[in-house]
Amino acid sequence: MSNTPATLVEKIIARAAGVEAVSPGEIVTCQVDLAMILDSGGPRRIWPRLKELGVGVWDPEKIVVVADHFVPATDPAAAAILKLTREFVAAYDIAHFYDMQGICHVVLPEHGHLKPGMFCCGGDSHSTNAGAYGCYMAGFGAIEMTGVLVTGEIWTVVPETIRVDWSGSFGTGVAAKDVMLLLARELGMDNAFKAIEYGGDTVRGLPMAERVVLTNMAAELGAETALIEPDEVTLAAIRAAGAEPAADALTWRSDPQARYQARHQFDAAALQPQVAAPHKPSNSGPAADFERDHIRVDQAYIGACVGAKLSDLHMVAEVLRGRQVARGTRLMVAPASNRIMAEAAADGTLATITAAGGLLLSTGCGACAALGAGILAEDEVCISSTNRNFQGRMGANSSSVYLGSPYTVAASAVAGRIVDPRNLL
Amino acid sequence: MSVINGRVWKFGDEINTDVMAPGIYFKLPIEEAIKHCLEAVDPTFAPGVQPGDVVVAGRNFGVGSAREQAAMGFSGLQVGAILAVSFARIFYRNVLNLGVPALILPEAGEIAPGDQVRVDPVAGRVENLTQDKTYAVEPLPPHLMEMINAGGLMPYLKTRIAGEATHDSR
Numbered sequence: 085m086s087n088t089p090a091t092l093v094e095k096i097i098a099r100a101a102g103v104e105a106v107s108p109g110e111i112v113t114c115q116v117d118l119a120m121i122l123d124s125g126g127p128r129r130i131w132p133r134l135k136e137l138g139v140g141v142w143d144p145e146k147i148v149v150v151a152d153h154f155v156p157a158t159d160p161a162a163a164a165i166l167k168l169t170r171e172f173v174a175a176y177d178i179a180h181f182y183d184m185q186g187i188c189h190v191v192l193p194e195h196g197h198l199k200p201g202m203f204c205c206g207g208d209s210h211s212t213n214a215g216a217y218g219c220y221m222a223g224f225g226a227i228e229m230t231g232v233l234v235t236g237e238i239w240t241v242v243p244e245t246i247r248v249d250w251s252g253s254f255g256t257g258v259a260a261k262d263v264m265l266l267l268a269r270e271l272g273m274d275n276a277f278k279a280i281e282y283g284g285d286t287v288r289g290l291p292m293a294e295r296v297v298l299t300n301m302a303a304e305l306g307a308e309t310a311l312i313e314p315d316e317v318t319l320a321a322i323r324a325a326g327a328e329p330a331a332d333a334l335t336w337r338s339d340p341q342a343r344y345q346a347r348h349q350f351d352a353a354a355l356q357p358q359v360a361a362p363h364k365p366s367n368s369g370p371a372a373d374f375e376r377d378h379i380r381v382d383q384a385y386i387g388a389c390v391g392a393k394l395s396d397l398h399m400v401a402e403v404l405r406g407r408q409v410a411r412g413t414r415l416m417v418a419p420a421s422n423r424i425m426a427e428a429a430a431d432g433t434l435a436t437i438t439a440a441g442g443l444l445l446s447t448g449c450g451a452c453a454a455l456g457a458g459i460l461a462e463d464e465v466c467i468s469s470t471n472r473n474f475q476g477r478m479g480a481n482s483s484s485v486y487l488g489s490p491y492t493v494a495a496s497a498v499a500g501r502i503v504d505p506r507n508l509l
Numbered sequence: 510m511s512v513i514n515g516r517v518w519k520f521g522d523e524i525n526t527d528v529m530a531p532g533i534y535f536k537l538p539i540e541e542a543i544k545h546c547l548e549a550v551d552p553t554f555a556p557g558v559q560p561g562d563v564v565v566a567g568r569n570f571g572v573g574s575a576r577e578q579a580a581m582g583f584s585g586l587q588v589g590a591i592l593a594v595s596f597a598r599i600f601y602r603n604v605l606n607l608g609v610p611a612l613i614l615p616e617a618g619e620i621a622p623g624d625q626v627r628v629d630p631v632a633g634r635v636e637n638l639t640q641d642k643t644y645a646v647e648p649l650p651p652h653l654m655e656m657i658n659a660g661g662l663m664p665y666l667k668t669r670i671a672g673e674a675t676h677d678s679r
């Protein structure tokens with residue numbers, strides 16, 4: 085490794101490009117350690133292109149395929165996409181195939197695929213999620229993923245790194261989701277060709293399920309990717325997933341003298357629950373302000389890679405215990421993976437949710453991108469623990485989606501309108 | 510690559526991939542899905558755009574998901590070039606991979622809907638023939654132009670694979 089101080093993302097890119105050092109703005113070609121593709125933009129788009137090119141895949145061992153966007157099939161078209169995905173996996177001998185086991189970004193670390201220092205590509209914009217494990221992972225379109233599957237390589241512009249530090253502890257009813265709704269407003273959504281590196285004692289103190297919220301929603305900041313330097317929490321999570329981190333895992337961190345394009349410092353204790361109004365995540369403000377506007381909700385949705393992990397379901401149950409979902413509001417909960425579903429069943433979380441009147445949906449992307457159960461009708465209003473609220477994201481063009489933490493979504497389900505969850509905790 | 514000469518379709522800031530390619534049309538064949546491109550923002554765009562027309566937009570054009578259907582709307586409708594104040598990263602890569610030149614034009618706001626423009630991605634020049642104004646833009650880097658000139662990533666990969674096959678004997 086070179087003597088020039090470097091940020092974590094620069095070190096990973098340099099290693100993957102086989103060079104001593106890289107600097108921001110430079111265009112390099114990287115060798116890919118892991119490529120993840122999905123039912124939605126994966127085999128259905130890539131297979132015809134592989135056939136057209138007349139070539140196979142570069143390394144089936146390094147490819148992970150997840151069927152999560154269209155599961156379970158709700159019509160013949162979705163069923164056909166899933167069938168094609170299964171046929172593709174069989175045709176190319178891909179062992180790492182997760183069919184209806186959960187949402188890709190959650191399944192990937194659950195099965196021990198992510199380790200510090202890796203250079204990964206994913207066919208989905210929230211692939212940034214993986215950066216919580218100390219690796220580089222960015223999202224690419226299906227054509228580029230075709231290129232990766234054929235060559236095992238991809239070009240990238242070395243991003244500038246922006247360091248975002250949080251210190252102090254969250255107050256009651258505040259979660260990592262609130263951090264990201266605030267950052268979308270503060271840092272904006274057009275940080276293209278930049279990497280976000282999160283740190284500070286707040287981040288160190290978060291469990292992995294909360295850390296990934298920070299890296300997942302770097303996609304909403306428009307960033308190339310986001311990373312968190314690995315520590316003992318990271319290594320414990322990797323071991324719990326049945327994998328063994330490399331001996332040098334903890335050396336994958338930024339140098340103390342590394343150059344950042346910008347540094348931001350935030351106080352976690354001052355953070356209030358946040359809500360993002362339609363139609364973008366940066367339209368955010370304190371939940372208390374929205375509460376004053378008396379915004380009635382037709383649907384409260386707990387789902388997606390970012391917002392339906394076990395810790396998210398625990399937040400929901402904490403709010404719902406001994407309460408009922410308001411009349412005229414429906415609460416739907418789609419746990420992010422089967423493993424999470426099983427854990428939440430075992431510890432009584434699911435029973436708390438259903439006792440309060442919540443409806444359990446199957447694991448998968450579902451209503452998050454208007455692909456599965458829980459789609460909104462014209463003019464309906466939803467508050468959701470998902471990551472995006474663009475117009476039409478969860479259904480009809482005239483529907484509106486507010487984003488909030490699992491606490492805020494659950495509290496709003498109970499109130500029948502958007503509220504600050506701290507009143508219920 | 511030849512110079513692009515076309516009529517302007519103008520869009521605002523932060524036009525996202527959900528309005529370019531709404532999820533509810535995902536399962537349609539791509540030729541059908543692109544008829545809904547941007548319908549929530551400008552329903553006349555998809556039916557009215559002519560091959561070679563130029564899309565001009567504000568900040569963070571293509572913000573959102575990795576869905577390539579969003580970029581396919583523009584390649585499928587044969588948009589000649591896209592000029593924007595800034596682009597979202599994956600969308601930018603997707604349109605280039607489909608062979609549509611995408612150029613950053615900080616002054617995009619000065620261009621009006623219906624203006625006639627000439628775009629030269631290699632020289633890095635945008636001429637607004639209607640307003641008689643010329644802008645210098647950053648030309649696309651050579652490795653991207655090589656791919657765009659080949660017609661996008663697929664034709665480029667074909668050339669590369671053919672090249673590797675002939676090198677196999679070494």
Ligand code: SF4
Nearest residue numbers: 187388389449452453
């Ligand atoms: S849950 Fe939503 S954000 Fe996450 S991968 Fe699926 S569609 Fe994308």
